[in-house]
Amino acid sequence: MKIKVGVIFGGRTVEHEVSVISAVQAMCKMDGEKYEIIPIYISKDGEWYTGEVLKEIETFQDMDLMKRYSKNVVLYQKNGAFLLQTKGLFKRIVKDLDIVFPIVHGTTVEDGTLQGYLETIGVPYVGVDVYSAVVGQDKVYMKQIFKSEELPITNYVWFYDNEYQEDRDELLKRIEKNLKYPVLVKPSLLGSSVGIKKAKNTSELIEAIEEAIMYDKKIVVEEMVLNLKEVNISVLGNYENQNLSVIEQVITKNDLLTYEDKYIGNGKTKGAKRGSKGKGMVAADRIIPAKVTEKEEEAIGDIAIRAFKALGTSGCCRIDFLIDEKTNKIYINEINNIPGSLSFYLWEPKGKDYSDLLDDMINIGIKNYKNKSAKIRSFDTNILKGFSEGNGIKGSKGKLR
Secondary structure, three states: OOEEEEEEEEOOOOOHHHHHHHHHHHHHHOOOOOEEEEEEEEOOOOOEEEOHHHHOHHHHHOHHHHHHHOEEEEEEEEOOEEEEEEOOOOOOEEEEEOEEEEOOOOOOOOOOHHHHHHHHHOOOEOOOOHHHHHHHHOHHHHHHHHHHOOOOOOOEEEEEHHHHHHOHHHHHHHHHHHOOOOEEEEEOOOOOOOOOEEEOOHHHHHHHHHHHOOOOOEEEEEEOOOOEEEEEEEEEEOOOOEEEEEEEEEOOOOOOOOHHHHHOOOOOEEOOOOOOOOOHHHHOOEEOOOOOOHHHHHHHHHHHHHHHHHOOOOEEEEEEEEEEOOOOEEEEEEEEOOOHHHHHHHOHHHOOOHHHHHHHHHHHHHHHHHHHHOOOOOOOOOHHHHEOOOOHHHHHOOOEO
8 A cells, every 4th residue: 555645835935946857856856656645735825735736846837726626634543543634525535644754945834834744643754853943044053053063163143133224234244253254144044045145245145134134033153154055964764773975066157155046046957867957956057076085974874863963854955064174174054854865866966866765764754653652642631630620720820639
C-alpha cells in the first residue's frame, strides 16, 4: 500500500512563488510507486486547496482556473485519521493523509507557524519542528545561538523598527560605533534575499533600513565580508545522524547573492547538471564542487554539523558560508531549513538523486514521529477533579480540596 504524502506549499509570504516552484519540482520527482502524492496549496489569502492540477506549474498562471479545478479544503484529525475535507454547506472528505511534507519558504509557513498547526493536529510531518523552524527563520535568534556555540559569525547589530523610528540618530550612532562599512541590512525573518541591501555610508544605511522595515519589525545589520567567496553545503539527517553534501560555490555579479541570482539566473553550473530559468535555486550560477582547499572543506563540514545540531534541525537543510579569500577566514552566514529546490543538486554528485533524497527525508520524518510518540506527552491523571465545585473560576481561586 502506498504512503499518502500531503505536500504543502505556497502560503501568505513574499516567497510564495519560490515555494510553488520547489514543491512542483519535488512532486515530479517523488516515487509514484511508493507514494500517493497529494498536493495541498495555500493561496496568498490563506485558503487551502487540493487537486491533481496543482502538480503542474502552469496551473498557477491562472488562479481562477486553479480554483475551478481544485477543491477548497481544511486539514484536521478525527479518530486518529488525518483528513482533507471540503468547506461549505455540503462538506465531504476528499483525502486522508499518512504524513505531511511542507515545502514552504518564509514567514507564516516556514517560521514555525505551519509546524505548530501540524503539531496541534498531531499529523506526522517532514522536516524541522516548531522550535527549529523559529530559530532557523529568525536571523537574530540564529546568530545568538551560533555565538553561544562559538561558531564564527560576522559582527552584527540588531534592533526593532520602533527603535529606529523613535530615535534614528541614536541607533545610527550605535551601528556605526560597532560596525565598519560596508554593511548588509536584512529583515530578520525573510529569506530568498528579499529586502536585503548593501550600505557603504550613512545615507545608504538609512535607505536600506527604511526598505527593510517595510518587510519586518526586526532588522539585522552586519559587516560585509570583503574579498568574498560564497559557498553552501547541505546537511541531511536529524539530531542522531547527519550526512554532508558536496560544497557549491555560488557566482554573482552583484555584491551579494540576489533574488534574481537565485531564481532567475542563467543556470550556468560547472561540474554538475545545468539548470534553467524558472527552476528554483538550481537556476543560480554555481561551481560544483566549490574551489575550496581540503582544510576549508573539513572546517565547513564541521561547522555545518555543529550548527545543524545546535538548532535542532531535521530533514534536508542548506547552510550558507562566507569566506574572506584574503584572510582565509570562514564565517557561517545562515541556515535554510527548507531551501529552494531542497538543494537536491548538491546531492547528485554524491550519487543521491532527487527521488532518493525525497525518500530519505520522508523516512526521517517518520522516524522523528516515532521517536516523539515514544516520549511522555501528557498525564492520565486529571488534577481538575480536585478543585472545589460550584464556586466557579473566581470562587475556587485554584484551591485544591
